[in-house]
Amino acid sequence: MVSKSHLLLQHVILAPAEEWTVPPAPWVVLRLDKGMGYWISPSARLELAQGDMMLISDRAQGILRTSQLGEAALFFYTVNPYFLGGFFTLAERHAMQVAQSRIQGLPLHFPARHSLAVDLGRVCETASEMSPLVQRCRLLYLFAIALQPQLTTSTIPTANGQSEKRFKELMASLSEPELLRFTPLELAGQCGCSPRHFARLFQSHFGCSVREKFTELRLYKARELLLLSESTVAGVAVATGFRDPAKFNNVFKKYFGQTPRRWREQQRKLEGTPHD
Structure with missing residues (x-):
């Protein structure tokens, strides 16, 4: 269901x-x-008029209820950053995660007259005239612009020293797949600091160790491959840097609560697609 509307x-x-x-x-x-x-949640109630736009985080608990006066229609799409492997830097994904936790209860609301709502309206009206690639790019652009104000305070703090400055530049420039190609020792060398100091910088900003974050990125990449490819579980393990399939199964289950095979079966059942 998720990937169908992504x-x-x-x-x-x-x-x-x-x-x-x-x-x-x-x-x-x-x-x-x-x-x-009306957007109705435990904490708030928001009235929506024709042309209004909303950005909703999965942390927001609520439903959309139409008026009793007549039928309604809406356009929607979902954005799953983990289906955009290689597009975001680690700093950008972290900023989105912080924003996700901040935007709770009431979604971001853009009235019909707001420029973003107007632009989305144009995309909706002309969607049939666009190629799928152009449409996806336009939709991702609108999502990024809508979220941008929430990301400005979620960036890496201002650097005080040379190594901190290099750390900031590195995290803001390397995409996640590029980052995973380096060892912590190599990344520390690029920042001009010791591995221990690099580990402290990383822990200070991302709230976890380098190993924990790298494992998380590999697991989300594995989840993407499980859903969107026909690779075997063992093949996905190898493709995402897990040499031992048994260890991959254990780590995946610990992180997501299910084995890779079970997770794939459940997701494809929701999708209505055939699986092994």
């Missing part, structure tokens, strides 16, 4: 007083194309 614009028609549940994804962007509705 950067894929979808249109839904809702009956009067119907409730719509947000798809399970890290981020959901929606535009009320017709009618009126």
Whole structure:
């Protein structure tokens, strides 16, 4: 279900007083194309008019309920950063995770007259005229612009020393796959500091050790391969840097609560796609 709507614009028609549940994804962007509705959550109630846009984090607990006065229609798409391997730097993903935890309860709301809501409306109106690639790029651009104000305070703190400055530059320039190609010792060398000092810098900013973060990135890459490829579990383990399939199974289960095979079966069942 998640991958079916990832950067894929979808249109839904809702009956009067119907409730719509947000798809399970890290981020959901929606535009009320017709009618009126209400975002209802335990902490807040937000009235939505035609043309309004919302950015919803998976931390927000709520539903969209249409007005009793008539049917409504909406466009929506999801954004899953872990399906965009190689696109984000580690610093950018960390900033998004911080923003995700900050945006709780009430989603970000952009009235119909807001430039972002207007731009999304144009994309919705002309989607059939765009190639899938152009459409995905436009949707990702709108998501990034909507989230940008939330990311400005989530960047690496201002560096005080030369090694801290190099650390900041490195984390902001290397994509995640590029980062995984280096050992902590090599990264410390690029920052001009000792491995111990590099580890302290990393722990201070990301809240975990280098090993823990690298393992997390490899596991999310493994999850992407399990869902989107036909590789065997053993093949996915090797492709993501786990030499021992048994260890891969144990680490994956500890992190996600299921074995890789079971997780793949469950996700593909939700997707309605065949699996081994």
